[in-house]
Amino acid sequence: MTKHDKNLKGITRREMLVGSAVAGTGLVVGYSGLPGAVGGAREALAAGSWDHQVFLTMDNAGIATVHITKAEIGQHVGTALAQAVAEELEVDWNDVRIDYPDTEEKWGFMITGGSWSVNWTFDRNSRIGASARIALIEAAAKMMGVPAAQCSASNSVVTDSVSGSSRTYSQILSTTTIDRTFSEDEMKALTLKKFGEYKVVGKNIPALDIPDKLIGEARYGIDVFVPNMVYGRLVTNPTRFGAVPLSADDSAAKSIDGYAGVAVIKEDPTGVNTGYVVALGETYWAAEKAAAAMKVTWDSGPNANTSSADIVQAAKDSIADESQGFTWVLEGDPEGAMSKADTTVEAEYETSLGYHGLMEPINCVAMESNGIWHLFTGSQFQGRFTAMTAAALGVDGKNVVLHQQYCGTGFGRRLEPDGAIISALAAQQIGRPVKLIYTREHDLRFDFHQTHTVQRVKAGVNSAGKIDAMSHVVAAGWATKRMAPGFLAESVDKKGKIDQFSTNGSDHWYDIPNHYVRSVENTTAMAATPPGQLRAVAPTWTWWANESFIDEVAHKIGKDPLDMRLSMLSATGKNAGTPPNTVGGANRLRNALIVAAGKSGYGVKPMPENTAMGIASVASQERGSPSWTAVVAEVHVDPSSGEPTLKKITVAMDVGTAVNPDGVLAQIQGSALFGSSRVLHENVTMTNGAIDQGNFDTWTPMRIHQAPEIDVTIIQNGHYPAGCGEPVVTCVGPAIANAVFNASGARVRSWPITAEKIKAAQRGA
Amino acid sequence: MNEISVQIKINNNNYERNIKPNTLLIDFLRDDLGLTGTHSGCDTSQCGACMVLHNNSAIKSCSILVAQLNNQEITTIEGLQDKDKLHPMQNSFRNNHGLQCGFCTPGMIISAISLFNENNDPTEDEIRKYLEGNMCRCTGYQNIVKSIEEGAKDMREKG
Ligand code: FES
Ligand code: FES
Numbered sequence: 012m013t014k015h016d017k018n019l020k021g022i023t024r025r026e027m028l029v030g031s032a033v034a035g036t037g038l039v040v041g042y043s044g045l046p047g048a049v050g051g052a053r054e055a056l057a058a059g060s061w062d063h064q065v066f067l068t069m070d071n072a073g074i075a076t077v078h079i080t081k082a083e084i085g086q087h088v089g090t091a092l093a094q095a096v097a098e099e100l101e102v103d104w105n106d107v108r109i110d111y112p113d114t115e116e117k118w119g120f121m122i123t124g125g126s127w128s129v130n131w132t133f134d135r136n137s138r139i140g141a142s143a144r145i146a147l148i149e150a151a152a153k154m155m156g157v158p159a160a161q162c163s164a165s166n167s168v169v170t171d172s173v174s175g176s177s178r179t180y181s182q183i184l185s186t187t188t189i190d191r192t193f194s195e196d197e198m199k200a201l202t203l204k205k206f207g208e209y210k211v212v213g214k215n216i217p218a219l220d221i222p223d224k225l226i227g228e229a230r231y232g233i234d235v236f237v238p239n240m241v242y243g244r245l246v247t248n249p250t251r252f253g254a255v256p257l258s259a260d261d262s263a264a265k266s267i268d269g270y271a272g273v274a275v276i277k278e279d280p281t282g283v284n285t286g287y288v289v290a291l292g293e294t295y296w297a298a299e300k301a302a303a304a305m306k307v308t309w310d311s312g313p314n315a316n317t318s319s320a321d322i323v324q325a326a327k328d329s330i331a332d333e334s335q336g337f338t339w340v341l342e343g344d345p346e347g348a349m350s351k352a353d354t355t356v357e358a359e360y361e362t363s364l365g366y367h368g369l370m371e372p373i374n375c376v377a378m379e380s381n382g383i384w385h386l387f388t389g390s391q392f393q394g395r396f397t398a399m400t401a402a403a404l405g406v407d408g409k410n411v412v413l414h415q416q417y418c419g420t421g422f423g424r425r426l427e428p429d430g431a432i433i434s435a436l437a438a439q440q441i442g443r444p445v446k447l448i449y450t451r452e453h454d455l456r457f458d459f460h461q462t463h464t465v466q467r468v469k470a471g472v473n474s475a476g477k478i479d480a481m482s483h484v485v486a487a488g489w490a491t492k493r494m495a496p497g498f499l500a501e502s503v504d505k506k507g508k509i510d511q512f513s514t515n516g517s518d519h520w521y522d523i524p525n526h527y528v529r530s531v532e533n534t535t536a537m538a539a540t541p542p543g544q545l546r547a548v549a550p551t552w553t554w555w556a557n558e559s560f561i562d563e564v565a566h567k568i569g570k571d572p573l574d575m576r577l578s579m580l581s582a583t584g585k586n587a588g589t590p591p592n593t594v595g596g597a598n599r600l601r602n603a604l605i606v607a608a609g610k611s612g613y614g615v616k617p618m619p620e621n622t623a624m625g626i627a628s629v630a631s632q633e634r635g636s637p638s639w640t641a642v643v644a645e646v647h648v649d650p651s652s653g654e655p656t657l658k659k660i661t662v663a664m665d666v667g668t669a670v671n672p673d674g675v676l677a678q679i680q681g682s683a684l685f686g687s688s689r690v691l692h693e694n695v696t697m698t699n700g701a702i703d704q705g706n707f708d709t710w711t712p713m714r715i716h717q718a719p720e721i722d723v724t725i726i727q728n729g730h731y732p733a734g735c736g737e738p739v740v741t742c743v744g745p746a747i748a749n750a751v752f753n754a755s756g757a758r759v760r761s762w763p764i765t766a767e768k769i770k771a772a773q774r775g776a
Numbered sequence: 777m778n779e780i781s782v783q784i785k786i787n788n789n790n791y792e793r794n795i796k797p798n799t800l801l802i803d804f805l806r807d808d809l810g811l812t813g814t815h816s817g818c819d820t821s822q823c824g825a826c827m828v829l830h831n832n833s834a835i836k837s838c839s840i841l842v843a844q845l846n847n848q849e850i851t852t853i854e855g856l857q858d859k860d861k862l863h864p865m866q867n868s869f870r871n872n873h874g875l876q877c878g879f880c881t882p883g884m885i886i887s888a889i890s891l892f893n894e895n896n897d898p899t900e901d902e903i904r905k906y907l908e909g910n911m912c913r914c915t916g917y918q919n920i921v922k923s924i925e926e927g928a929k930d931m932r933e934k935g
Contacts, residue, residue, distance in 0.1 A: 217873075221870055221875065221878075222870070223878075224875055224877075224878025225866045225869060225870055225878075225881065225885070226813065226853065226854065226856075226866065227811070227812070227813015227814070227854040227882055228813065229878055230812065231815070231879065233812075233815070233816065234812035236807070236810075268777045268796070294796075294803065294807070295803055295807070296796075296798060296799075296803065368913055369913070370815075370817050370823070370877065370879040370880055370911065370913050370914075371815070371877075371879050372817070417877070417878070418877060419815065419817070419877050419879030419880075420877050420879060420913045420914055421877075422913075450819060451817075451818045451819065451820065451822075673873055674873075676873075677873050677876060677915065677916075677919060678876075679916075680916030680918050680919065681876060681914050681915050681916050683916055684915070684916040685913070706818065706820055707822035707823060707911070708820075708822065712911065712913070714908055714911060715903075715907045715908060715910065715917045716904040716905055716907075716908050718904075718916065718917040718918075720918075721916045721918055
């Protein structure tokens, strides 16, 4: 993983080629790897030496296909990215298509997550569209024998403003050869349209892939069938991580009709897990029965005695031990200021293990053919899948190709290549294609869960009622350390490396003159529950602590929580923000708070008994790429049972520019539900190294009859588009907890927020 | 295992097949007939992604054997259209952004049509109650409710 700004810089170092190999065959647009390494676009195409990242292809009918290297996980990102291209290309939207290519180097670095997709690629795609338009205008001008400067393009037609004659894109592409190279400087100098000038961006264009999904034609990974394949089903490992199969006795399985053998994998060099037993069958039924009949002797491994309580205790111990972990934020003199404080407030917050809860469980078809391994699955990190599967198989990475499928949700789970690796290893062992499908139980028990976290926050308030000092310790499993250690960040004192993606959010936008954040790796969590990235990642827990805590401080000193927040968002100094992503700084968070408060009737609307509102605001995902978000939750707490009912969520979110407002709205509604469900309904626990929950009867997400009313205001001001799929997830939790407190007097500091915890808090337990 | 012969009408096509008696409808649809629009999300009757219509009512294809449907008729998501024309309920899901990843969508649409067949003017509460068994992890459910309200209206008007 990399930060967005690196990526934006990376692309401008290269040349962009727009060209066609032979006259009348359309055009291809891509970046060259090295400036000047090849001839022009036409030469490269004709010689077959085109080795550039390809972003856009147009055929001679004028159909423009934008190649989407992001996974379609329900966010309809392809449509938004195509809108950015189409805007500058001046192409008729009816002629725009998208596709999801398989992995080859020409498609470049592929990853989906962190609300980055639109944020990363908007500028790049705009420039791709603009360069192709210019090449088309130049070609048309030549055809008409007029200067290009007096021609312009609109709706797939180039018109000469002097004579009024014109050429359609189709006419151009079916007759001429296009061969145009744009240097880095030329690419940078392209003038792009601005907010207010858009015709396609900002429009509610129905997602291009909706029709297929409505009629059952969209193909998900689980829908792939290949000749001669067998079904694979895991025999459940006794622990989440660390178990090794010693032997598998299939004598009982042999009598099952359609039994096709067993793959026993005692070692996975990639470390995705430590061993697997895969029962195979000609039908899914046979594989299922065979798995049940398999007698496996396991070495349960080093985590067989670890339970949730041990993970929490390890976190608490590491928080208490100040020598552990590294410094992430250090401003002013936190210790000195804390010792001079008038009042101090301290609290400890927890978040539970999180399950991604994919609708379509993990699956993959792996098949070898003529020395090439083919993987058919939906992936959010294609390069990681192919590289790690190649390593597991012991083959060259070039010989593994991933064929991207639709994803029945992703939420970061499909960054993990376990399905691909296990199906490929099983296929290698038995010499036939294997279609591995996790049962719901396996999907839940062998998830790369969101880590359990414990955080301790302390504030020193001065006599003027201002928070003068704040200290915050975050103890978590470090997913980045497991997945991509190269992306750990240097601590501020340069004493060690920090998982920034387990800590960010704690570097918030409030004015705190003396601020200290320490980040600690929970090694017990790391060993027993290999942590993954779950939608919204660290800000899910850091803002949970921040925003619950601000309310606690406000109540302690008798201030209104909204006023308290507004008084700390001066947008000065480091919180002033810088263009393009954070321009406006903390002022934008202020605005979001005011809008959410106003829309919900915060402090004004009469509330029924035992019902109250709670407010929270976040600048997720990262400090460098925030979507400024505020939420008001309205919650009823039953006075006798303590049962909390979420009535309504009001969201205000500043996304700068909404490329597809309808899509943004859908993402916000979805993330509001996702976050609410996580905080109120979902729980994952561990006993003796194994996950306790096994299906939707014990892991019980919020369903349609429990879902709150959701009121969304999207704030647009023409600034650079911000991601919208995750921030609300991080904001609903504390808003709900704050509302529960206001409705019942119970402060719940851990997830899920249940009736029992509310009653216990009311009793002062 | 001995095979048995079944006759079943799916989306107006007659199928006569020899199958194992323990074949689940969902596996028959997806693996044998290639009708992969009917999805499987849990296998244990808890998510609703696998719903198909049987006698105008939604049933979970993960929890019924093909043998139990001998000489009967079912409709899957692939059979709702009238040639190229979407069913009004499909159309309404499209117009109201009632889907994102689309994995729960076939089950949602089948369930919504089943609701309409019982109650052609459902309130929001009735919709939410009826769809308790259909899980969606992408949407906030709001657009699904809106889609069903409008789809039902359209179906009423078209008679
Ligand atoms: S697959 Fe049938 S209800 Fe989930
Ligand atoms: S649209 Fe993705 S699960 Fe419902």
